[in-house]
Amino acid sequence: MKEPIGAAMQLQTxxxxxxxxxxxxxxxxxxxxxxxxxLALWRSEAGSVQAWENRCPHRGTRLTMGRILQDHLSxxxxxxxxxxxxxxxxxxxxxxLPLPKQLRVKAFAVAEAAGMVWVAAAAGAQAAQxxxxxxxSSLAFFCRSLGIRAPALEVANELSARGFKADxxxxxxxxxxxxxxxxxxxxxxxxxxxAHIWLGExxxxxxxxxxxxxxxxxxxxAEARASSRSSS
Amino acid sequence: xxxxxxxxxxxxxxxxxxxxTRVEGKTVADPYRTKLLGAEVAVWKDSQGQxxxxxxxxVLLIQKCYGYLWICPSGSPRKDLFALPExxxxxxxxxxxxxxxxxxxxxxxxxxxxxMGHFPxxxxxxxxxxxxxxxxxxxVSVDETxxxxxxxxxRFYQPKTSKSATTGLDVQYRYRxxxxxxxxxxxxxxxxxxxxxxxxxxxxxxxxxxxxAYCLLAYYDDTSAETDLIGFQHTIFGQDxxxxxxxxxxxxxxxxxxxxxxxxxxxxxxxxxxxxxxxxTYGAIARDGS
Numbered sequence: 001m002k003e004p005i006g007a008a009m010q011l012q013t014x015x016x017x018x019x020x021x022x023x024x025x026x027x028x029x030x031x032x033x034x035x036x037x038x039l040a041l042w043r044s045e046a047g048s049v050q051a052w053e054n055r056c057p058h059r060g061t062r063l064t065m066g067r068i069l070q071d072h073l074s075x076x077x078x079x080x081x082x083x084x085x086x087x088x089x090x091x092x093x094x095x096x097l098p099l100p101k102q103l104r105v106k107a108f109a110v111a112e113a114a115g116m117v118w119v120a121a122a123a124g125a126q127a128a129q130x131x132x133x134x135x136x137s138s139l140a141f142f143c144r145s146l147g148i149r150a151p152a153l154e155v156a157n158e159l160s161a162r163g164f165k166a167d168x169x170x171x172x173x174x175x176x177x178x179x180x181x182x183x184x185x186x187x188x189x190x191x192x193x194x195a196h197i198w199l200g201e202x203x204x205x206x207x208x209x210x211x212x213x214x215x216x217x218x219x220x221x222a223e224a225r226a227s228s229r230s231s232s
Numbered sequence: 233x234x235x236x237x238x239x240x241x242x243x244x245x246x247x248x249x250x251x252x253t254r255v256e257g258k259t260v261a262d263p264y265r266t267k268l269l270g271a272e273v274a275v276w277k278d279s280q281g282q283x284x285x286x287x288x289x290x291v292l293l294i295q296k297c298y299g300y301l302w303i304c305p306s307g308s309p310r311k312d313l314f315a316l317p318e319x320x321x322x323x324x325x326x327x328x329x330x331x332x333x334x335x336x337x338x339x340x341x342x343x344x345x346x347x348m349g350h351f352p353x354x355x356x357x358x359x360x361x362x363x364x365x366x367x368x369x370x371x372v373s374v375d376e377t378x379x380x381x382x383x384x385x386x387r388f389y390q391p392k393t394s395k396s397a398t399t400g401l402d403v404q405y406r407y408r409x410x411x412x413x414x415x416x417x418x419x420x421x422x423x424x425x426x427x428x429x430x431x432x433x434x435x436x437x438x439x440x441x442x443x444x445a446y447c448l449l450a451y452y453d454d455t456s457a458e459t460d461l462i463g464f465q466h467t468i469f470g471q472d473x474x475x476x477x478x479x480x481x482x483x484x485x486x487x488x489x490x491x492x493x494x495x496x497x498x499x500x501x502x503x504x505x506x507x508x509x510x511x512x513t514y515g516a517i518a519r520d521g522s
Contacts, residue, residue, distance in 0.1 A: 038480070055480045057492050062478040077475050078349045079365060092365035093349035093496040103492055 016116035016170055016184040016196055017041070019142050023049060023117065026071050031064045033188035035121050039108065040064045044084035045071045051119045053106035056080060057088075063105070114171070115139040116184055116196060138173065138182045143197040143211055148219050150226035152187040155195060158222040159183060176218070177210035179203060191226075195219075233288035235305050236270025236439070239514035243306040245411055246313045248434040248446060249275055251300050251328050255283060267438040269305060269514070298448060299328055300434060311379065314410035318430040318450040327458055329447040329465040331436070336476040337515035338413045338435040338443045339484040339507065344472055345415050345433045346407050346499045348388045354471050357391050361400075364389040367496035374506060381506055383407040383499040394429070395456045395464040396422045404428070409503055412512045413437055421452040429453075431465075440515045441482045445469060485517045 017032040023043040031054060032039040038054035040063035054062050056075040065076035072081040072089050081090035088103040109120040148155055156172070164174030164183065172183045180200035188194050197215055237243060249266050255275050258264040263274035263286075273292065275285040285292040285303055293304040298319045318324055334341060344350070348367045351360025370386040386405035393403045406418040406428065413435040418428040432448040447465050485491055486508045493501050508519055 058494070059491055060479040060481065060485075061475060062480065065475065065478050076353060076478075079353045079362070091494050092352070092362070093367040094494050095366055097495060100492070100494075 014111065014118040014120050014169065015186050016114075017051070017119050017186050017194075018117045019145070019196060020049075020112050020115055020117055021142070026068050029064050029066060029068065029073065031062075032117075032119070033186070033192075033194065034108070034119050035187050036189045037108075037121070038062070039119065040066075040073070041117060042068060042073060046084070048084065049110045049112060049117050050084060050086070051108040051110045051117070052082075052086060053108075055106075057103060057105060114184075115142065115198065138180060138200045139198045141199040141202045143181075143199050143208070144215070146195045146197060146215055146219055147188070148193045148195060148222050149191065150193055150222045151191055152185050152193045154225045154229065155185055155193045155222045158218060158225055159185075161221075162218065177207070177214040179207060179211055181211070193222075233271055233290075235268070235287065237305070237514055239512060240306075241310075241510055241512045242269065242412065242437070242514045244304065244308055244310040245413070246295070246302040246304050246309060247413060248300050248302055248436050249273065249285070250436060250444070250446065251330060252283070252296055253299075253328070253330075255301060260284070266436070268303065269437060270439045273303065275301060298432070299326065300446070300448070314378075314380070314414065316410075316416065316430070316432060316450075319448075321450070323452065324430075324450045325453060327449040327451065327461050329449060329462045331444040331446040332466065332469045332473065333442070333444050334469075334473050334476050335442050335482075336479065337441055337483050338437040339503075339512075339515045340476060340479055340482075341435055341443055341445050342409065342413065342415050342433065343484065343500050343503055344476055345417065346383065346409065346503060347497075348386060348405065349496045350472075350475070351388060351390070354475055355468060358468065358471075359390050359393065360388065361391045369495065370498065372498045372502045374502065379510075381409040381499070381502050383502075393419065394422055394451075394453075395460045396453050407499060409506070412507060412514070423455070424452040427452050437515060481517060483515055483517045487517070487519045487521070490517075 015034055017034055018041055022030055025043050025047055026045040029040055029042045032041050040052045040054040043049050054064055056063055058080050059077055061075055061077040066074050072083050074081045079092040082105050083089040086104045086107040088099050111118045159172045164172040167173045170185045175181055182198045184196040186194040249268055255264045258276040260276050263276040265272055265274055271287055273285055273287050278284050283294050283296055283301055285294040293307045295302050297313050298316055302313055352362045352365045368387055371384045373382050384406050388403055390403045391400045393401055403420045408416045410416055416430055416432045418430050421427040421429045430450040434446040436444045486504050
């Protein structure tokens with residue numbers, strides 16, 4: 001089936017969902033969110049990041065409940081294993097049966113750039129064309145990911161009101177408590193946004209405390225925008 | 233006030249509102265209040281010692297059986313409550329383990345109860361242990377007369393099958409679905425290897441995604457302390473709870489292919505097929521997606 005070009009482009013928008021350094025090779029599984037889609041992220045031994053629908057195809061269990069065993073993600077419910085290509089690699093309850101060849105998790109396209117893991121909303125999208133290029137001296141120190149109960153548009157409006165400038169897709173630059181900051185916006189759902197906050201330099205502890213304080217005010221004001229919009 | 237349920241198969245069934253102990257001492261003026269199928273029901277014991285229940289001003293059909301209270305929401309039960317002869321069989325010890333609240337569809341809870349494949353993962357060191365993960369082929373049959381499903385000739389290696397087990401055992405199992413919200417399992421009785429203990433799972437659906445799972449034992453065990461037997465069951469149910477609360481979608485999909493089974497899921501497949509055939513939709517996503 002042919003999709004309208006506009007819709008296809010929109011679906012292929014890449015979004016920053018997690019700081020890259022959160023994923024350690026063949027070790028942990030982290031939940032992330034993309035336009036209402038729950039994701040399970042992990043990094044293979046070879047270093048490539050996997051972004052999967054957070055749901056085992058067997059009985060729907062969240063894959064983030066599982067663990068990484070020898071470069072496979074093992075589901076917490078029945079121990080079904082999936083390899084770094086998303087294919088089913090073991091069904092422990094029926095070890096002698098051939099594995100169903102078609103059985104795989106739903107995987108999303110992933111890229112790593114500017115200190116972040118970027119995921120495309122369309123499953124199986126092509127390699128990243130429009131992910132921001134590396135070379136971000138402004139990303140020296142990862143501050144925090146801030147969950148905000150407001151649509152991404154309102155969060156962007158609040159950043160703009162605070163003097164931030166849109167630099168690239170989902171990327172805003174400005175200052176927080178006087179420190180150079182880059183904020184990457186991740187549209188978690190239609191009504192909630194995750195703001196990933198980086199600083200240009202490693203702060204001292206009191207400076208970091210000030211940035212945290214300022215980022216809480218930023219969150220408060222963004223949520224106030226959303227609630228005044230929805231109540232008017 | 234009315235039940236928030238259009239599923240005739242559940243409205244005409246007998247659904248538990250818990251063990252009688254919850255209603256002891258409760259009166260019409262101060263009844264036991266609990267949620268069933270999305271509505272609050274009031275349950276009490278009248279001056280003649282009879283149990284009674286109401287939804288709003290409307291009187292409900294209620295009966296006491298197996299130490300539990302059962303309500304037929306529509307007042308027109310399609311059949312008698314399922315038989316549990318083990319409850320009154322001489323030599324068996326009856327232990328009520330009460331309930332545990334779980335944010336899950338009642339159908340997914342029952343399916344979990346029928347499943348051996350999760351033992352080595354969810355109940356490691358109790359009901360199973362890696363690498364002994366294989367589920368041997370077993371038999372599934374539908375009892376058309378009783379409208380029940382059976383899984384027979386099941387067996388599984390268990391490091392600690394019950395409170396009284398001191399060593400690993402190859403345990404025989406039989407499973408029986410007695411209603412969409414209830415099942416009974418039979419497993420090798422450790423102190424009497426020729427006999428089988430019975431464990432009943434009775435699910436009270438508060439709504440489509442929240443339940444209380446009650447557990448009743450009919451055991452051959454004269455030595456274990458009651459609190460230990462209850463504690464063991466609560467340990468097992470407590471291990472299942474976080475898994476059950478993290479299944480997506482919350483309601484159980486009945487359309488084949490939405491979730492992919494394997495050979496050891498024969499009982500689960502039969503359960504889902506049976507639900508679809510009899511038209512049970514409460515706590516499910518029906519085959520047409522509704």
